Amino acid sequence: MNLFHRVSRAVRLTAVAALISASVLGGAALAATSYRVKSGDTLSGIAVRAGVTVAQLRAANPALRDADSVQAGRVLTLPGRVLPATRYRVKEGENLTVIAQRVGLTLTQLVRANPNYAGGKPVWVGAVIQIPARTVAARPVAARTGTTATVRPAAIRVDPVAPASSGAWLWPIAGHRFVSSDYGSRVIDGVRELHYGIDIVAPTGTLVRAARSGRVLESRPDFDRGWGWTVVMQHPDGWITRYAHLSANLVKQGELVVRGQPVGKVGNTGRSTGPHLHFGTYLRWVPRNPLSLY
Ligand SMILES: [Zn+2]
Incomplete structure (x- = not known):
């Protein structure tokens, strides 16, 4: 040269x-x-x-x-938000225009990533298409809700199994913020359901940490209800947290766990279509949106 x-x-x-x-x-x-x-x-x-x-x-x-x-x-x-590349299985009634809109791409960008469909070729139900990495708008930031305000005094109470400064909620997976499925109503395979938690995407094996200190209520496989390997924790002021679809459980039922302690590893067990953590929060078993606590 x-x-x-x-x-x-x-x-x-x-x-x-x-x-x-x-x-x-x-x-x-x-x-x-x-x-x-x-x-x-x-x-x-x-x-x-x-x-x-x-x-x-x-x-x-x-x-x-x-x-x-x-x-x-x-x-x-x-x-x-920069979203990672992923794959998507086409469902009944969908076409590339609909899918592009849903994932935050233009049709041109989606076709460029799937050149087999250039020129308006139809996509079939069940076909797997490539979704390239893309930048989408931040999630709309709602003001902290009234629910959260009533919860806050409880959240700063002294926690018997941890230092007094640890009342705040810890994000359960360090470094992974992408929520692939929000709390609330969602449609899966054409069926509307309520999603009592959020799905945080992270690679299999990533450590999942206790959001707050507390006692382990459950640490077991629960495939009947779709959770796969799951850990449920009870916190002193009536809050309960669930960590599901784990590849490994690192705590035992009855164990006292401090905020930040690893309770399991991210996995894809139970009703799950890819490695992620399902993180659910309940106040006396009434589901609450985890994102309202941070
Ligand atoms: Zn979930």
């Missing part, structure tokens, strides 16, 4: 890199939304509810200081 070739190759690579970063930034900028901070909000709480990391939130708002607290009334830019 002579000097000219080397230089032109370097120029081409730079141009490609610039194009890639421009398109990624462009996507993120397009997907950016904003949120007006309410009193009691924290940066980490807003990040969890928006489905982004605190670092991404800071990067999108360079004027923020290092503290976790932000002034009420300030308007934050919510960066787009």
Whole structure:
């Protein structure tokens, strides 16, 4: 390779890199939304509810200081969420346009990732299509709810099996924020059902940590109800947490567990279509949206 070739190759690579970063930034900028901070909000709480990391939130708002607290009334830019590439099985009544819309892509982008369907070729039910990585808008950040406000005093009570500072809820999987299925009504295989928890995507084997200190109520396989290997914890103020679809359980029934202690590993057991943690929160067995607690 002579000097000219080397230089032109370097120029081409730079141009490609610039194009890639421009398109990624462009996507993120397009997907950016904003949120007006309410009193009691924290940066980490807003990040969890928006489905982004605190670092991404800071990067999108360079004027923020290092503290976790932000002034009420300030308007934050919510960066787009980068969703990983995945595969999708086509269901009855769907076509590429519908699927593209649902996953946050344009039809052109989806066809580019699935060139077999270029030129308007039909997709069949059951076909598996590739969904490329993409940037979508942050989840709309709802204000912390009244429910949460009534819960907060209880959440800061001194916890008998942990240091007093550990009343706050810990996100159960460090570094993994992508929620593939929210709390509430959802449709699976054409059947509407209520999803009493959230599904957090993470690789098999990732440690799942107790969101708060408490006692293990259940640690067992529960395939009858679709949970697979599951751990249920009872916390001192009436809250209950469920961790499901685990590949391994790391605690025993009756054991006292402190906040942050690993209780299991992410898996794909029970009624599950890929490695993820189902995280459910209940107050005296009444289901509550886990995202309202962060
Ligand atoms: Zn779930």
